[in-house]
Amino acid sequence: MGFDLSILAKHVPFLLEGLWLTTVVCLGALAGSIVLGIVVAACRTAASPLARRLSAIYVDVFRNIPFIVQLFFFYFGLPEVGIYIEAAPTGIIALSIAGGAYTSDVIRAGILAIEPGILEAAEVSGLTRRKIFTKVILPIALRTSIRPLGAVCVNLVLTSSVLSTITLNELTGSAKIVAAETFRPFEVYAALLVAYACLTYAVSGLFGAVHRHVNRHTAGEVA
Amino acid sequence: MLSVNGLCKSFGTHKVLDGVNLTLNPGEVVSVLGASGSGKSTLIRCINGLEKFEAGAITVDGFDVAKPKELAEARRRSATVFQQFNLYPHMTAVENIALAPVEVLKRPKAEVIAEARALLDRVGLAHRADAYPAQLSGGQRQRVGICRALAMQPRYLLLDEVTSALDPEMTAEVLDILKVLATTGTTMLFVTHEIAFARSISHRIVFLEKGELIADMPTADFFSERGRSLPRVAQFLSKLQGEAL
Numbered sequence: 001m002g003f004d005l006s007i008l009a010k011h012v013p014f015l016l017e018g019l020w021l022t023t024v025v026c027l028g029a030l031a032g033s034i035v036l037g038i039v040v041a042a043c044r045t046a047a048s049p050l051a052r053r054l055s056a057i058y059v060d061v062f063r064n065i066p067f068i069v070q071l072f073f074f075y076f077g078l079p080e081v082g083i084y085i086e087a088a089p090t091g092i093i094a095l096s097i098a099g100g101a102y103t104s105d106v107i108r109a110g111i112l113a114i115e116p117g118i119l120e121a122a123e124v125s126g127l128t129r130r131k132i133f134t135k136v137i138l139p140i141a142l143r144t145s146i147r148p149l150g151a152v153c154v155n156l157v158l159t160s161s162v163l164s165t166i167t168l169n170e171l172t173g174s175a176k177i178v179a180a181e182t183f184r185p186f187e188v189y190a191a192l193l194v195a196y197a198c199l200t201y202a203v204s205g206l207f208g209a210v211h212r213h214v215n216r217h218t219a220g221e222v223a
Numbered sequence: 224m225l226s227v228n229g230l231c232k233s234f235g236t237h238k239v240l241d242g243v244n245l246t247l248n249p250g251e252v253v254s255v256l257g258a259s260g261s262g263k264s265t266l267i268r269c270i271n272g273l274e275k276f277e278a279g280a281i282t283v284d285g286f287d288v289a290k291p292k293e294l295a296e297a298r299r300r301s302a303t304v305f306q307q308f309n310l311y312p313h314m315t316a317v318e319n320i321a322l323a324p325v326e327v328l329k330r331p332k333a334e335v336i337a338e339a340r341a342l343l344d345r346v347g348l349a350h351r352a353d354a355y356p357a358q359l360s361g362g363q364r365q366r367v368g369i370c371r372a373l374a375m376q377p378r379y380l381l382l383d384e385v386t387s388a389l390d391p392e393m394t395a396e397v398l399d400i401l402k403v404l405a406t407t408g409t410t411m412l413f414v415t416h417e418i419a420f421a422r423s424i425s426h427r428i429v430f431l432e433k434g435e436l437i438a439d440m441p442t443a444d445f446f447s448e449r450g451r452s453l454p455r456v457a458q459f460l461s462k463l464q465g466e467a468l
Contacts, residue, residue: 027413041459063336094418103247115307115309117309118309118310118311120273120305120309121303121305121310121311121371122311123272123307124271124272124273124298124301124302124303125298125302125322125323125327125371125375126295126298126299126323127322127323127326127327128377131326135322135326136311138402139313140312140313143313184439216357217313217355217358218312218313218355218356218357
C-alpha cells in the first residue's frame, strides 16, 4: 500500500467544508479576542487598582489552564448548570477568551511603548481620558501590535484543531472522519499537515502586509 | 493673568523649585533663563498641570491648577509646545492640529481643518499639511507643534525649550515664527537656552538658579549693570560672551 493522495479526491469537498469552518471560527475568535484584548489592556493600564488587579488575574488564569480543559468546562461543564451553547459558538467563545489573554498582553505592551511625551501633549490639550484612549493611545498601540497579533492569530488557528474534541468538524475534525472512512490515515494526516502549514503561513503573510500598510507613514519609527 | 505664588516642588529629597513667584500678564513675553537643571522645564510642567507640587499656588486667569475641577479650565487657557515636539505619529500635520479644537472645543471639523491649513501656511508648511510627523524634519515638526498649540487659541503660550532638539538651521526656522508671534501680541512664557533670541523678543527676563527665582526684571535691565550686579547672573552671562548678545 503506497502513498496515494488520489484516494482523497472525492473527500476534498468535505475537507474544504472543514477548512471553511476553521476559517469562520478563527475569524470570529480573532475579532472576539481583539475586542476582549483591548478592553483588558485598557483595564491593565487603568488608574483604578481594582481594574488592574482583576484584569491581571484574568490573564494569569487563562494562560495557565490548558485550552482543552477550558473548552470542556464550557461545553460539557456549563450544561450541568443549565447553560447550553452549541459547539461552534462555544468554540468561538472559548478561543476568544483564551486568545484575549494573549492579545491583551500584546496590546498592553503596545500601550506601554508609547512615548510619555505624546500622552502629555494630549493631556495638556484638554482631551478627556476617554478621548486620549480612543484617539491617541489605541490607534498607536494597535499599529505597533499588528505583527505580534499575527503570532497570536497563528496560535488561534493551531489551537482551533482542539475544537474537534467537542464535535465541531472543522479541518481536523473532518480529517479524522475521512481517515476513519478511508482507512488511509497516512495520506489524510499528511494532507492535514500541509494544509495547516499553508494556512498559518498565509495568516503570517497577511498580518505582515497589514502591518506594512498601516505603518507606511511611520516607517523608521515603528519597526 | 497667569500667576505663580510660592511654588515649591521636589523630586524625592531634591528641591527642584523653591518658592518661585512669577506673573505673566496678557500681551507679555517673558523668558525663563537658567542653567540646565535649574527647574525651568519643571516650572512649565507645574503650570500646565503635568507635575503636582507640594506648596504654593498657580492660577491661570483665576483658575487654580491644583484643583482637579479647575484644571481643565486652566488648561484651556494655555497651550504648550514641547522640546521633543510630541506630535501624534499616526496623524497628519493637519490632523495633529485639528484634534483638540474638534474634540475639546467641540468646533465644527471643516472649519477647524481650514484654520489648521491656514496656520500651516503661516509657518510655511502649507505644502506639508498632509504629511505624517515621520516624514517631516525636526524644524518642520516643531512648526507643526506650534500650530497645534495656536489652534487652541490659548491666552498663554508655554514654550518648553522648543529649539533644544534642533540644529542651528532648524532653530532659526522656529525662532523666526516665534518672533512674529511675539510682535503680534501673543502672550508667551519662553523657557530657553537661546539667550540672544530671548533678549530680542522678551519684555522681561526671569532667571532661575537651583530652583530659586533670583531675578525678574525688564530685559534691558537684565542685560545691563542691574542684572550683572547679581553674581550668578553675571557669571551666566559671561560664559556667553562669545555669542553676540
